[in-house]
Amino acid sequence: MKLTVWTYEGPPHVGAMRIATAMEGLHYVLHAPQGDTYADLLFTMIERRDKRPPVTYTTFQARDLGSDTAELFRRSVIDAHERFQPQAMIVGASCTAELIQDDPGGLARAIGLPIPVIPLELPSYQRKENWGASETFYQIVRALAGPQAPPPGTERPARDASRRPRCNLLGPSALGFRHRDDVVEITRLLDELGVDVHVTAPLGATPADITRLGEADFNVVLYPEVAGQAATWLKRSFGQPATKTIPIGFGATRDFVREVAGLAGIDPEPFLASAACRLPWYSTSVDSTYLTGKRVFIFGDATHVVAAARVAAEEFGFEVVGLGTYAREFARDVRSAAERLGVEALISDDYLEVEERVAELRPELLLGTQMERHIAKRLGIPCAMISAPVHVHDFPARYSPQMGFEGANVLFDTWVHPLMMGLEEHLLGMFREDFEFNDDAAPSHLGAGHAAPATAEAAPAATPVSPEPQPALADAVLWTDEANRELKKIPFFVRGKARRNTEAFARDRALDRITLETLYDAKAHFGR
Amino acid sequence: MTLIASQPVQTMPAEGCTDAPVLRERGQREVFCGLTGIIWMHRKIQDAFFLIVGSRTCAHLMQSAAGVMIFAEPRFATAVIEERDLAGMADVNDELDRVVSRLLERRPDIRMLFLVGSCPSEVIKLDLSRAAARLSTQYMPGVRVLNYSGSGIETTFTEGEDACLAALVPELPAEHATAAPSLLVVGALADVVEDQFIRLFTQLGIDDVRFLPSRRADELPPVGPATRYLLAQPFLAETARKLESRGATRLAAPFPLGAEGTTGWLQAAATAWNVSAETFEQVTAAPRKRAQQALEHYRAPLTGKRIFFFPDSQLELPLARFLSRELDMTLVEVGTPYLHRQHLAEELALLPTGTALSEGQDVDRQLDRCREARPDLVVAGLGLANPLEAEGIRTKWSIELVFTPIQGYEQAGDLAELFARPLNRRDRLKV
Numbered sequence: 016m017k018l019t020v021w022t023y024e025g026p027p028h029v030g031a032m033r034i035a036t037a038m039e040g041l042h043y044v045l046h047a048p049q050g051d052t053y054a055d056l057l058f059t060m061i062e063r064r065d066k067r068p069p070v071t072y073t074t075f076q077a078r079d080l081g082s083d084t085a086e087l088f089r090r091s092v093i094d095a096h097e098r099f100q101p102q103a104m105i106v107g108a109s110c111t112a113e114l115i116q117d118d119p120g121g122l123a124r125a126i127g128l129p130i131p132v133i134p135l136e137l138p139s140y141q142r143k144e145n146w147g148a149s150e151t152f153y154q155i156v157r158a159l160a161g162p163q164a165p166p167p168g169t170e171r172p173a174r175d176a177s178r179r180p181r182c183n184l185l186g187p188s189a190l191g192f193r194h195r196d197d198v199v200e201i202t203r204l205l206d207e208l209g210v211d212v213h214v215t216a217p218l219g220a221t222p223a224d225i226t227r228l229g230e231a232d233f234n235v236v237l238y239p240e241v242a243g244q245a246a247t248w249l250k251r252s253f254g255q256p257a258t259k260t261i262p263i264g265f266g267a268t269r270d271f272v273r274e275v276a277g278l279a280g281i282d283p284e285p286f287l288a289s290a291a292c293r294l295p296w297y298s299t300s301v302d303s304t305y306l307t308g309k310r311v312f313i314f315g316d317a318t319h320v321v322a323a324a325r326v327a328a329e330e331f332g333f334e335v336v337g338l339g340t341y342a343r344e345f346a347r348d349v350r351s352a353a354e355r356l357g358v359e360a361l362i363s364d365d366y367l368e369v370e371e372r373v374a375e376l377r378p379e380l381l382l383g384t385q386m387e388r389h390i391a392k393r394l395g396i397p398c399a400m401i402s403a404p405v406h407v408h409d410f411p412a413r414y415s416p417q418m419g420f421e422g423a424n425v426l427f428d429t430w431v432h433p434l435m436m437g438l439e440e441h442l443l444g445m446f447r448e449d450f451e452f453n454d455d456a457a458p459s460h461l462g463a464g465h466a467a468p469a470t471a472e473a474a475p476a477a478t479p480v481s482p483e484p485q486p487a488l489a490d491a492v493l494w495t496d497e498a499n500r501e502l503k504k505i506p507f508f509v510r511g512k513a514r515r516n517t518e519a520f521a522r523d524r525a526l527d528r529i530t531l532e533t534l535y536d537a538k539a540h541f542g543r
Numbered sequence: 544m545t546l547i548a549s550q551p552v553q554t555m556p557a558e559g560c561t562d563a564p565v566l567r568e569r570g571q572r573e574v575f576c577g578l579t580g581i582i583w584m585h586r587k588i589q590d591a592f593f594l595i596v597g598s599r600t601c602a603h604l605m606q607s608a609a610g611v612m613i614f615a616e617p618r619f620a621t622a623v624i625e626e627r628d629l630a631g632m633a634d635v636n637d638e639l640d641r642v643v644s645r646l647l648e649r650r651p652d653i654r655m656l657f658l659v660g661s662c663p664s665e666v667i668k669l670d671l672s673r674a675a676a677r678l679s680t681q682y683m684p685g686v687r688v689l690n691y692s693g694s695g696i697e698t699t700f701t702e703g704e705d706a707c708l709a710a711l712v713p714e715l716p717a718e719h720a721t722a723a724p725s726l727l728v729v730g731a732l733a734d735v736v737e738d739q740f741i742r743l744f745t746q747l748g749i750d751d752v753r754f755l756p757s758r759r760a761d762e763l764p765p766v767g768p769a770t771r772y773l774l775a776q777p778f779l780a781e782t783a784r785k786l787e788s789r790g791a792t793r794l795a796a797p798f799p800l801g802a803e804g805t806t807g808w809l810q811a812a813a814t815a816w817n818v819s820a821e822t823f824e825q826v827t828a829a830p831r832k833r834a835q836q837a838l839e840h841y842r843a844p845l846t847g848k849r850i851f852f853f854p855d856s857q858l859e860l861p862l863a864r865f866l867s868r869e870l871d872m873t874l875v876e877v878g879t880p881y882l883h884r885q886h887l888a889e890e891l892a893l894l895p896t897g898t899a900l901s902e903g904q905d906v907d908r909q910l911d912r913c914r915e916a917r918p919d920l921v922v923a924g925l926g927l928a929n930p931l932e933a934e935g936i937r938t939k940w941s942i943e944l945v946f947t948p949i950q951g952y953e954q955a956g957d958l959a960e961l962f963a964r965p966l967n968r969r970d971r972l973k974v
Contacts, residue, residue: 016596016638017623018645025603048662050576050695053604055926061607065933067926074572077665077696091571098907110598111662111696114629139598140626 021386023341023364023404027137028109029054030147035105036068036189040221042101046088046112046119049074061407062190071095085117092123103159103222105151107135133158145240145342148188152217153244159225164252171254174232180279181211183231185246186238187218192319192403194218196416197237201262204419208272208286210279229253233278240316240342263322265294265330265423292420294427298330306331312378313338314369314387315402317345321352323382323401326426328356336376337361377511380434397433492521494529501534516541560894565882570905573926574855574880576695577703578661579608583946584707585618587731590654591760593619594646596639596671597661624663639674653686655760657707660692689714699880701778701856704731708755711763712785718767725751726812727764727791730776733948740951743809746826747818766791771815773808775799775950778857780883797889799950800958801865802834807889830952837956838869841963846871851918853927854878854904855941860890867895870959874898875918878909920965937965
């Protein structure tokens, strides 16, 4: 049993819903009690979809448990088929129905519907949403494209030279972080490069489209969390290679173009020479000097975190002080990214643990999910969103991809926006006691109240983390009043670090008191 | 204002929908489970904590249904059952004890802990009443541990509040049999509404008024044979049954929605306390007039408009009565998850004869009927609202009716505004 307040991921059947809702002509019959219908609002409210998810719930009740829930399920499948006339159906159970063991797959098969019916086994008490999405997509691909696969060991014929190379775009789903716009951006990029997109799936694909996946020359995997497993199977069954690079950021997009060109057998350089991206110049321009070495903490799904870490370090000149993911399935990727940056990865789906780590590291910017937005608000740290879980704000009306060259431009704007501007930060340093322009003032372009430091009111007494952790009594070093006053003149976002550094400096030298001199000696010792 | 208008209940002939046929449907129900009630109950009882014993789905529901996350550490959480609990590798009761002890260490401010059953805990027959008794012995007198089920196989949306309040009833202190009659208002109301009602009751000369739930778990109202209770919400069947088993008597009344409903509701108490018609008129005339005045703003946009209710909170019948009688809206279909004929007798009598009533749901068929009827406004849950809007049908989210103070005279205008706003918006938008 695990005590949970907020969760990064829903149950695995919600992952299956993300696939079903992304597709056209597919219907999901879910053996589940009425309360599970809440999941519809994820799509209709958070993502503002204009249609109900294509999901029929059996909504069995306690009184049905004594009689025949299996018959209720059978009836629901027949009714759903008749009403919605889907090209294919997926069937499965939510957490409660899993316990009553009605075998939805077997029951649906026995009906003998004239369409493919794909059973899903999604263990609710072991797995979570992203796993459910991945497993569902894989099962759909296997069931529908499988019959088209050549006999094992068949050599993939060379591409007909008279047509352009073509690929599938795999992974975009419903409720994904900017998937809608990433698909547009990457499709356009590939087109300019000379590569056609054959099928995009699951987003917008029909079951008939899935049967044609094998016709593409290779696969572009945009979101390994959803499509990694399916892509591996397609490689094995159809000999289709798949991309590994995630085109988030300027450098990664260029790498991605080269990887795609390699798979397509074309020359990427003419395209790369002509492709425009503003991020490199924006980051180079002197105005951005103030971004140098800003301490950033990154948390989210593995794909976005690993990509963001590279962008932060190489394209913003930030210092990544920590990173992590809630996706245990991809822990290895995140750990190796952390290792490259010389920090420790945090693998956890407990937001309290994430909050604790953030409080400890005191980053100047937090890149994260909906959860981190709240953590940042509480701790008074600027924050930008990079990953699911998402809220309604993360489906902006404007075009706002994360991927490709336009995606890199979006990253520049989005990550810089919450920060204090360079000159403003200097003024804060110079006039620390200005009554209008002080520590508690928010960046001027964000207006009052935005990202204001945590107040006693915002952080309830029961919260385990206090905004500025006091040193434990045992190794407390005494601050003289004068030194303490001087410490308070340091802007709040670096004050915690200055305090820790100075105390460590004093302890190393066995000083029992911190004076004004100790403070500045420590400053000289550590640098910024 | 005439005296007759102040006593609508007594003067109504026995017609309306008292014996009207009801379309009963059993198909897919598109409604929340009872766990959702925790979202408002944990704000109402300020020293109570709600621990759901359930699955990841329950936890996900709680954070999704709230619409926005209540991130000031909420007083609810989920003890998520895992594979090892089901496989018997861990003793579920030991696990629960561990979770509760960790929780109470973190939250020393908690005086009452509800163990809330869910679909999975019910299906595996986890006995939360025994767990609650065991934990109560351990943590009393500091913390009282109670249990109820908010599972979707047993409760629909607001029935979670019913189950929670019903669990509180045996805990209420006993009132002496010879005590003077006291009034108990049953059902969670916004604090501001409670305060308004207290003022009105005081003016009527009814001083001893208590509320269930109380704002604090350690200030539970006493109950006994001298207790007369008024239901403030229409979904409290089990709570009412338990109160009556403690000797309390229900005062039959319409629900306090709109000027007429509020008057009828107050009148029921006034009659029981033998308040004179003059005093009643004197106390209620001014606020009733204010309510009617406030409703005038919304009469023009709402009169004659056709409204369709999907089942959600069991507030549908009282709301339909208010909209049809005080704002002259036309009722196309009034759906409710359950129809409690006894508690809704006064409401049924006030509904226009021939109103199409439905109980339960088969959501696809109901959508067919709704599309066919093309009403001007549909009251529906969050899963249906945007899809209907996309089809050109204006909607009002039903959940807002549960989260907004709508009862009493001073809120009558606000309640009408909730229905007028979507239509107002349609008129403004040129998109």
